[in-house]
Amino acid sequence: MSWLLKSSIGKKLIMSVTGIALVLFLLFHAAMNVTAVFSEEAYNAICALLGANWYAVAGTAALAALVAIHFIYALILTMQNRKARGNDSYAVSVRPKNVEWASQNMFVLGVIVIGFLLLHFSQFWYKMMFAELLGNHHVELGSATVSPQDGAEFIKYYFSQTWVVVAYLVWYVALWFHLSHGFWSAIQTIGWNNTIWLNRWKVIGQVTATVICLAFAFVTIYFYARHMICL
Ligand code: HEM
Numbered sequence: 001m002s003w004l005l006k007s008s009i010g011k012k013l014i015m016s017v018t019g020i021a022l023v024l025f026l027l028f029h030a031a032m033n034v035t036a037v038f039s040e041e042a043y044n045a046i047c048a049l050l051g052a053n054w055y056a057v058a059g060t061a062a063l064a065a066l067v068a069i070h071f072i073y074a075l076i077l078t079m080q081n082r083k084a085r086g087n088d089s090y091a092v093s094v095r096p097k098n099v100e101w102a103s104q105n106m107f108v109l110g111v112i113v114i115g116f117l118l119l120h121f122s123q124f125w126y127k128m129m130f131a132e133l134l135g136n137h138h139v140e141l142g143s144a145t146v147s148p149q150d151g152a153e154f155i156k157y158y159f160s161q162t163w164v165v166v167a168y169l170v171w172y173v174a175l176w177f178h179l180s181h182g183f184w185s186a187i188q189t190i191g192w193n194n195t196i197w198l199n200r201w202k203v204i205g206q207v208t209a210t211v212i213c214l215a216f217a218f219v220t221i222y223f224y225a226r227h228m229i230c231l
Contacts, residue, residue: 016186030215040152047151179209
């Protein structure tokens with residue numbers, strides 16, 4: 001077992017498995033958010049299920065562990081790579097052929113994604129699940145007071161603000177680049193590749209990244225447009 005933690009391939013494997021689990025969460029989260037466009041009641045019912053219930057809190061703890069492990073191993077591998085490359089890391093790099101921009105910037109993209117995630121938590125999770133855990137039945141949202149389970153109100157409130165919408169769209173672009181390379185790279189590390197499947201996985205990875213990010217963007221833009229039309 002120690003090879004998993006010590007060898008380079010073991011560390012990459014940990015990153016791949018945690019990364020794929022996070023992609024599965026994002027597929028669920030994006031699908032859940034799209035529900036808000038069609039039925040605010042259904043969306044709030046899902047938010048209530050994901051409130052301060054033991055299974056939702058356990059899920060949140062598992063997610064936090066996945067993000068932490070994924071980030072810590074990314075840090076270790078990035079530092080090891082820098083060290084191995086020695087002075088080369090300071091040379092002005094001419095991008096090697098066939099190495100995509102995203103693959104060289106995975107760590108920076110990941111840091112950007114986590115940065116926006118902290119903003120997202122302060123707006124949603126902190127005022128929803130966390131408020132409920134503290135026993136609050138009402139939270140302040142702008143000038144209104146709402147239930148911490150009223151996810152639809154949160155969406156309408158935040159996605160009526162231009163700066164929030166722009167910030168979230170920037171977030172999705174960084175996420176797209178991170179996922180489009182990360183998914184494919186994870187599959188390669190796990191070893192599900194041969195000459196035919198290498199390219200297929202690349203396409204599957206890009207389609208998955210695009211579906212996830214477009215679904216998030218759709219919800220964000222839909223509620224912003226609705227707010228602008230109803231002004
Ligand atoms: C349209 C965009 C989005 C909306 C409307 C949205 C909505 C929400 C809501 C309502 C919650 C709180 C659920 C609760 O605690 O009851 C939440 C939590 C969360 N969101 Fe988002 N989200 C969006 C985009 C994203 C993106 C792009 C990511 C990741 C890159 C993300 C990651 C998370 C995570 C990790 C949690 C905590 C989940 C948990 O507590 O288990 N969200 N989001």
